[in-house]
Amino acid sequence: MSNELDGAVAIVAGGARGIGRACALRLAELGAAVAVVDVNLNAAAEYGEQLTAASVEDELRDRAGSGMAIQADLTDPEAAARAIQSGLDHHQRLDILVVSAGGAVTPAARSAASVTPDEDFTTVVDVNMRTVVNCCRATVPPMRDSGGGAIVTMASQSALWVTPDGSLAAYGMAKAAVVQYSRYLAAEVGPWGIRVNCIAPGVIRTSRLVSQQSAVLNEAHAAKSIPLRRQGEPSDIADAVQYLTTPLSSYVTGQVLAVDGGSTMR
Numbered sequence: 001m002s003n004e005l006d007g008a009v010a011i012v013a014g015g016a017r018g019i020g021r022a023c024a025l026r027l028a029e030l031g032a033a034v035a036v037v038d039v040n041l042n043a044a045a046e047y048g049e050q051l052t053a054a055s056v057e058d059e060l061r062d063r064a065g066s067g068m069a070i071q072a073d074l075t076d077p078e079a080a081a082r083a084i085q086s087g088l089d090h091h092q093r094l095d096i097l098v099v100s101a102g103g104a105v106t107p108a109a110r111s112a113a114s115v116t117p118d119e120d121f122t123t124v125v126d127v128n129m130r131t132v133v134n135c136c137r138a139t140v141p142p143m144r145d146s147g148g149g150a151i152v153t154m155a156s157q158s159a160l161w162v163t164p165d166g167s168l169a170a171y172g173m174a175k176a177a178v179v180q181y182s183r184y185l186a187a188e189v190g191p192w193g194i195r196v197n198c199i200a201p202g203v204i205r206t207s208r209l210v211s212q213q214s215a216v217l218n219e220a221h222a223a224k225s226i227p228l229r230r231q232g233e234p235s236d237i238a239d240a241v242q243y244l245t246t247p248l249s250s251y252v253t254g255q256v257l258a259v260d261g262g263s264t265m266r
Helices: 018-029 056-064 076-092 118-146 169-192 207-213 217-224 235-246
Strands: 010-012 033-038 069-073 096-099 151-155 194-201 255-258
Touching: 010 018, 010 076, 010 118, 018 033, 018 056, 018 096, 033 056, 033 076, 056 069, 069 076, 076 096, 076 118, 096 118, 096 235, 118 194, 118 207, 118 235, 151 169, 151 235, 169 194, 169 255, 194 235, 235 255
Parallel strands: 010 033, 010 096, 033 069, 096 151, 151 194, 194 255
Antiparallel strands: none
C-alpha cells in the first residue's frame, strides 16, 4: 500500500466487522491513524469473521502503528458526540469520517411498505439515518476548524431502486435519506474544504450474510442478475473509500457512487 494518508486521522463508524472493518484496515494500510467506533467491538466474532490479530484495534496498530476502538451506540446523539470527541482528544485532529454503520436489521417478512410496524420503522431509521446525522454533526466542527476533510457515508442499492416485491421499504427509504442528506451536507460544508460523498453498495459478501446463508448470496442468482457476474466483497467498498478519502478525489463532492457490479443499471 502507498502512504497517501500518512499523518491523517480517520474515524470509521461501524468499523468492528464487515464493510466497516475492511474500510478501517484499508485506511490504516494507507498510513492513517484510525479509530473504529461500534456498539459491539466484538461483532466480528459474532459472525465468524476472522481477524488477523486479537482485536480490530490490534489489526489497526499492526498496519499503521496506531489504532483505537471506541464502544458507543451511535443512534444516541450524545454517545456519538462523545465517541467522536474521544478520537479527537487522542489525536488532536480529524481528517476523515466513514460512516458504515447500518443495515436491514428488522424482519424481512414484515418489511413491505404497507405492513412495516412502527417499531421496525423507528429501528431502521435510527440505525441507518440517525447514525449518519449524529456522526456528521459531531465531525463537521473540528474538520471546519482544521481547514477541511473527507466524509464518506454509506447508502445502499436499495436507495436507488425498488425491490420487485416491495420488501425492505423502510430500509430503502432510510438509505435514500442518507443519499440526500449527504448531498445537502456537501453543499453546506464545501466552502470549508470538507468533501462529502456517499457509496451505495450492492450485495456484499459480508460475514453476516455468509453466516446467515442469506438467499441474496445465491451464486446462480448473482450470475444472472449482476452484469459483472460476481457479488461484491468488503474490499470492493474499501477500494471506493480509498478513492473518496485520498487526493485522487480532491475535486469530487456531493456524489453517490454505486459499487454494485452494475446491478442498479437494471
